[in-house]
Amino acid sequence: MANDSKKFQDIISHCKEYGFIFPSSEIYDGLQAVYDYGQWGSELKKNIKDYWWKSMTQLQENIVGIDAAIFMHPTTWKASGHVDNFNDPMIDNKDSKKRYRVDHLIEAHAEQMVANNRQDEADGLIAEMEKLLAKDDFPGLKKLIETYNIKCGISGTSNWTDVRQFNLMFSTEFGSSSSSEEGDNIVYLRPETAQGIFVNFLNVQKTGRMKIPFGIAQIGKAFRNEIVARQFIFRMREFEQMEMQFFIRPGTQKEWYEHWKQERLKWHLSLGTDSKNYRFHDHIKLAHYADAACDIEFDFPIGFKELEGIHSRTDFDLKNHQEFSKKKMQYFDNDIDPATGKAYGNYIPFVIETSIGLDRMFLSVISNAYEEQDLSTPEKQDSRVVLKLPPRLAPIKMAVLPLVKKDGLPEIARQIIDDCKSHFHCFFEEKDTIGKRYRRMDAIGTPFCVTVDQQTKEDSTVTIRHRDSMQQERIAIADLKRIVLEAISGTTTNTSNFLITN
Ligand code: ATP
Secondary structure, three states: OOOOHHHHHHHHHHHHHOOOEEEOOHHHOOOOOOEEEOHHHHHHHHHHHHHHHHHHHHOOOOEEEEOOOOEOOOHHHHHOOHHHHOEEEEEEEOOOOOEEEHHHHHHHHHHHHHHOOOHHHHHHHHHHHHHHHHOOOHHHHHHHHHHOOOOOOOOOOOOEOOOEEEEOOEEEEOOOHHHOOOOOOEEEEOOOOHHHHHHOHHHHHHHOOOOOOEEEEEEEEEEOOOOOOOOHHHOOOEEEEEEEEEEEOOOOHHHHHHHHHHHHHHHHHOOOOOHHHEEEEEOOOOOOOOOEEEEEEEEEOOEEEEEEEEEEEEOHHHHHHHHHHOOOOOEEEEEEEOOOOEEEEEEOOEEEEEEEEHHHHHHHHHHHHEEEEEOOOOOOOOEEEEEOOOOOOOOOOEEEEEOOOOOOHHHHHHHHHHHHOOOOOEEEOOOOOHHHHHHHHHHOOOOEEEEEOHHHHHHOEEEEEEOOOOOEEEEEHHHHHHHHHHHHOOOOOOHHHHOOOO
16 A cells, blocks of 8 residues: 555545544644544544454463553652653754654654665665664754755755654643642643553553453553644544553563463454555664563555554563552562472562554555446446445444435334334435435445335345445345344455345
8 A cells, every 4th residue: 555645635534534533623724643533533533442442351271350540650750760760752843843753753754765776775765763762863864964965845855953862641730739849730641551451550450350360451641742744634733542561570571572462463363354465563762761662564555554563561660660659569479480490479560561543443444445436337426435444433334325316205214213212323315316325324334224115015034245345135124133243343345245145
């Protein structure tokens, strides 16, 4: 899909036109890198969340979920390293005043080189950049930008400032400022949900009688003052994360890291997306807390980019919280260590983290589902935009459409909906030609359209239309619920597999 910017723009317009995503406070011209999910977007997002939550908690014997607050004691962020280390190197162009994240500026230049058949040079540039980033060598990074004569896309000049660090955390004031010393009441909007899990590690372990290895999962908002927030919902300043911290015995991190890499990839593939759309990218520059890390990258219309991170976080977080809070973060392991014949005893667990952005997951799902189809025949020009969403994620599962607005057909349609709506999301529509109604349902990814016509009154059958194949067949009303429920429960991702042949 590499860098299909037309497709990307088409998806952004489609999301707006069909009620998936709107720019935030649009009547005031929006707020940069903040978005609102509309009527169908919020349904799709919720279905993704539910699918993740179920896979990571209900289907796992040893993982439980929590919902921690966004605000946390400010010392949390000292202990986690975010106050001192949650920085990105950035550089400003003195002429355009535009600010760039250094890695993004260099990567964009490398992409241009690749487009101009200079792949080897581009690889060299990226390798050099990664080396300098790993050493936090800012003068070296500036020199690299100058050596490759990288220019600002707006001013066209290479009149750069020095490379500097920029902290990505948002801060605000807590309570009444007059009652405290200056700076005392600063709190941060959490830049990741993980710390809410770490500070609750013992609460959950003790009250849940959890035995290592076990995990704690959480879905929630995170906030980052991204230097260059662009690319629609790929990089936002307010976004949602779905994270799981898996607590393990020290020394077992390699095998659990591999386990979670494979488990998470399997989860993505379980949605029916082609495996060629995913790849692992191992980190060279490791975050301050990690001893191994990789990304699961997805082939977005803007190229392969990070969708999810898998991090081996060692005991960094729990150890630091123990040090800063002066509260023990230890676990007593009474299993017998075969090497010593004695219980493993007290230790601070190591952690494997899986961390995925819900909004990025949304973007990957919609990018994969979006298709423009030319349906023209020699007689007639025709086309459609269809979202081939996995049925379990589709905002609406079944639309029920009376062929005409009279003769009792709307009443039968409503009766069908009443019978199904507590099981899955249904939609009633009686306006416009049936063809137009089908097209609108295709555009929001509804897997099944059911048409009620005169014959329905005679034999209680309806026409069911399958979104992907557009094939139609006559079935008994009594079979509808089962067909849709089977599709949602994921026996297949292709609705046409449900064509009933007898
Ligand atoms: P990037 O390198 O793209 O900035 P990151 O490595 O900082 O991402 P993590 O800190 O590992 O990201 O966060 C875990 C996940 O949260 C990412 O894989 C991504 O899906 C999501 N995420 C991170 N930052 C953003 C953002 N600004 N907007 C949307 N999603 C984000």
